[in-house]
Amino acid sequence: MAGSVLPPGVSRRRFLSAVGTAGGAGAMFATMGALGLAPTAHASPRYEPPRRSDFALTGRGAAKVVVLGGGIAGLAAAYELTKGGYDCTVLEAADRPGGRNFTARGGTVQTDLRGDTQTAAFSEGIYLNAGPARIAQWMVTLDYCRELGVPVEVFTNTNASAFVYNEAAGMRQPERIRTTKADVYGYVSELLAKATDRGALDSELTATDKERLLDFLRDWGAIGNKASGWRYAGTSRRGYSTDPGAGDQAGVPLGPVPSLARTFAEGAGRYLSFDFAYEQAMLMFQPVGGMDRIPLALARALGPRRLRLRTAVTGITNTADKVGVAFLEPNGTQGHLVADFCVAALPPRVLARIPHNLGPEIQAALGKWQIGTAAKIGLEYRSRWWETDCRIYGGITHTDLDIERIWYPSHGFHGPRGLLVNYCYGNHARQYGDLAPDARAQRAVEQGVKIHGGKHRTELASAFSVAWHLMPHIESAWATPPLGTPAYQLLGKPAGRVYFAGDWLTHLTAWQAGAFESARLAVRQLHERVLSP
Ligand SMILES: Cc1cc2nc3c(=O)[nH]c(=O)nc-3n(C[C@H](O)[C@H](O)[C@H](O)COP(=O)(O)OP(=O)(O)OC[C@H]3O[C@@H](n4cnc5c(N)ncnc54)[C@H](O)[C@@H]3O)c2cc1C
Numbered sequence: 007m008a009g010s011v012l013p014p015g016v017s018r019r020r021f022l023s024a025v026g027t028a029g030g031a032g033a034m035f036a037t038m039g040a041l042g043l044a045p046t047a048h049a050s051p052r053y054e055p056p057r058r059s060d061f062a063l064t065g066r067g068a069a070k071v072v073v074l075g076g077g078i079a080g081l082a083a084a085y086e087l088t089k090g091g092y093d094c095t096v097l098e099a100a101d102r103p104g105g106r107n108f109t110a111r112g113g114t115v116q117t118d119l120r121g122d123t124q125t126a127a128f129s130e131g132i133y134l135n136a137g138p139a140r141i142a143q144w145m146v147t148l149d150y151c152r153e154l155g156v157p158v159e160v161f162t163n164t165n166a167s168a169f170v171y172n173e174a175a176g177m178r179q180p181e182r183i184r185t186t187k188a189d190v191y192g193y194v195s196e197l198l199a200k201a202t203d204r205g206a207l208d209s210e211l212t213a214t215d216k217e218r219l220l221d222f223l224r225d226w227g228a229i230g231n232k233a234s235g236w237r238y239a240g241t242s243r244r245g246y247s248t249d250p251g252a253g254d255q256a257g258v259p260l261g262p263v264p265s266l267a268r269t270f271a272e273g274a275g276r277y278l279s280f281d282f283a284y285e286q287a288m289l290m291f292q293p294v295g296g297m298d299r300i301p302l303a304l305a306r307a308l309g310p311r312r313l314r315l316r317t318a319v320t321g322i323t324n325t326a327d328k329v330g331v332a333f334l335e336p337n338g339t340q341g342h343l344v345a346d347f348c349v350a351a352l353p354p355r356v357l358a359r360i361p362h363n364l365g366p367e368i369q370a371a372l373g374k375w376q377i378g379t380a381a382k383i384g385l386e387y388r389s390r391w392w393e394t395d396c397r398i399y400g401g402i403t404h405t406d407l408d409i410e411r412i413w414y415p416s417h418g419f420h421g422p423r424g425l426l427v428n429y430c431y432g433n434h435a436r437q438y439g440d441l442a443p444d445a446r447a448q449r450a451v452e453q454g455v456k457i458h459g460g461k462h463r464t465e466l467a468s469a470f471s472v473a474w475h476l477m478p479h480i481e482s483a484w485a486t487p488p489l490g491t492p493a494y495q496l497l498g499k500p501a502g503r504v505y506f507a508g509d510w511l512t513h514l515t516a517w518q519a520g521a522f523e524s525a526r527l528a529v530r531q532l533h534e535r536v537l538s539p
């Protein structure tokens with residue numbers, strides 16, 4: 007996973023299936039066309055938007071439900087159940103709602119499982135979304151933002167002005183994404199055009215197809231014509247060393263253009279597919295002021311009576327007609343609560359450690375999820391030198407360094423200060439987690455200097471980091487589900503009166519949308535049961 011631009015765990019499969027789905031739809035329309043059944047504009051739109059924001063429970067349920075965990079899944083389950091008439095109590099071990107949805111601001115204190123305590127020294131207006139930070143347009147998360155009145159703004163996931171840098175491949179210096187893109191598209195186009203023109207693809211293409219493909223490649227790769235041998239010889243798309251301006255200033259195109267061999271040897275092209283992913287495509291969004299605006303809004307909607315913080319669940323007992331939950335009160339005394347149903351919205355490994363009587367099959371199933379980790383290191387700077395000096399306004403630099411990527415802020419442009427985020431997965435996250443917080447920041451700064459030079463060090467004002475396997479009560483960044491297995495099927499259904507929820511129970515692991523969707527599924531199942539005669 008480390009250094010990979012692919013999504014963690016299941017994502018390669020998901021990425022491939024997304025490509026397959028697009029192809030499938032195209033093929034379906036082609037077949038319909040051949041049969042004379044092509045959809046007309048009024049009869050069936052080419053794209054039917056999924057109906058996501060119409061979640062409403064029919065009828066009212068009066069049962070009492072105890073929800074374990076006040077992350078997005080637990081809060082959303084309680085929020086929807088409360089709307090449906092249920093009497094809900096959420097038990098959350100931490101002193102804040104949100105779980106992995108954690109935003110650090112000036113004054114935020116966090117102690118990790120190593121015992122290191124950090125107090126964020128960020129200035130006014132500076133924050134680190136240490137967990138979730140971006141939301142795709144199709145995700146149900148945005149519907150909750152709308153419903154809860156959480157304003158959103160654009161999150162810049164891709165920026166041609168940001169860099170790619172592969173140190174191990176011998177890149178002498180970071181390169182703008184636009185430059186890599188131009189060269190990679192250019193050379194791929196040149197090769198494909200040559201192969202097409204020489205007849206290497208004659209068994210695949212008709213003469214008309216070939217013409218159309220060559221036309222496309224000339225535009226897509228900015229390559230020459232047949233007479234020039236379809237040559238890629240650079241393009242203004244690569245950028246300029248002196249920008250075009252007034253009068254005689256035509257601009258000085260960036261040069262020299264690396265050879266085809268060099269372009270592929272440097273391997274920077276592998277970062278270009280990042281935003282092809284359904285989950286990662288621009289535009290993306292973020293709540294104004296920090297991602298924790300979402301759990302805070304859910305908590306507000308629930309009210310303090312329904313959400314008990316600093317309350318750690320210690321036991322679950324399922325009986326024929328009730329569920330008993332044991333917990334530790336904030337003052338350390340033992341508490342106990344009895345409800346008609348329970349929604350367990352805890353991470354799978356954490357849940358597996360809580361004594362319960364749900365049976366060995368449930369216990370074994372909980373062990374089948376593959377745990378992944380990630381770390382975010384937020385570096386606050388005294389000036390926004392990436393805007394003034396590098397002309398980077400948001401977006402992501404991708405590297406093969408152990409920091410993996412650098413995020414530039416998508417808000418607060420031209421403000422006095424800003425925060426860069428180093429974000430890595432897997433082993434790199436563990437390596438950063440092994441360091442004390444100051445040492446993490448120092449190491450991340452040294453890596454970033456390779457991209458940005460001295461200001462990456464000298465302008466640093468403060469730092470705050472989270473290595474997610476060290477986060478109390480959570481102990482991971484995400485868990486990859488054993489999709490299609492009996493374990494996945496088993497936990498998708500209630501165990502007696504206990505329902506399970508969390509992003510780990512969906513095809514959207516590592517996304518809040520998964521937490522919301524799983525909560526909605528559990529709520530629907532529970533409600534149908536309560537209303538069934
Ligand atoms: C680094 C990182 C980046 C991410 N990026 C994105 C992103 O850009 N966009 C996006 O949409 N999603 C992102 N995600 C995923 C998103 O954070 C999760 O999908 C979502 O927040 C999971 O919510 P949940 O309620 O299922 O689980 P959690 O948030 O893990 O909630 C579980 C809750 O249970 C509590 N708990 C544990 N033990 C007990 C106990 N004994 N008693 C009581 N409570 C207990 C925990 O404290 C926690 O609050 C990211 C996650 C990480 C870590």
Ligand SMILES: N[C@@H](Cc1ccccc1)C(=O)O
Pocket residue numbers: 012013014017140285516517
């Ligand atoms: N959702 C998380 C984790 C993730 C990373 C990359 C791909 C898929 C998921 C993020 O966007 O940062």
